[in-house]
Amino acid sequence: MxxxxxxxxxxxxxxxxxxxxxxxxxRDSYRRCDSYLSVSPGRPEHxxxxxxxxxxxxxxxxxxxxxxxxxLLNLDMPTLQTLPRRKQAPAxxxxxxxxxxxxxxxxxxxxxxxxxxxxxxxxxxxxxxxx
Numbered sequence: 001m002x003x004x005x006x007x008x009x010x011x012x013x014x015x016x017x018x019x020x021x022x023x024x025x026x027r028d029s030y031r032r033c034d035s036y037l038s039v040s041p042g043r044p045e046h047x048x049x050x051x052x053x054x055x056x057x058x059x060x061x062x063x064x065x066x067x068x069x070x071x072l073l074n075l076d077m078p079t080l081q082t083l084p085r086r087k088q089a090p091a092x093x094x095x096x097x098x099x100x101x102x103x104x105x106x107x108x109x110x111x112x113x114x115x116x117x118x119x120x121x122x123x124x125x126x127x128x129x130x131x
Contacts, residue, residue, distance in 0.1 A: 046073060053080055060084035097127050 018026075050072040057067060060083070070083070100108055102122050109115075112129030119125060 050075070057083055057087075061087045095128065097125055100124055100126060 053072050053075060054067055057070070058064075062070075062083075097116060098108070098113070099119070100123070102124065105115075105124055105126070108126055113126040114129070116125040116127055
């Protein structure tokens with residue numbers, strides 16, 4: 001038919017074995033295209049996740065020195081979730097609301113507390129100031 005050994009049919013003829021050199025060429029071509037074809041995260045995306053984890057942990061109070069000791073590229077999700085909790089200081093035990101009498105109310109309002117509602121004639125529910 002006049003074909004001179006060019007084209008897809010010549011390159012990928014499965015009726016005859018491919019040379020080792022041709023197989024390596026195909027593997028190299030696939031490696032170059034893999035990041036565009038693959039549905040699983042590749043290395044660049046994994047590095048992006050590590051950078052995001054680093055930013056999150058810095059926001060939680062970790063220093064650069066502390067983060068240098070953490071392998072962010074190979075960090076699994078359960079460990080990542082526990083790291084911010086380890087760094088957080090325990091919250092001060094401050095009541096969410098308090099029930100006070102009308103006589104006590106003025107003192108609390110001077111310190112930034114806010115009235116929520118009244119209960120009966122002489123009881124008032126207040127919330128602490130936002131820290």
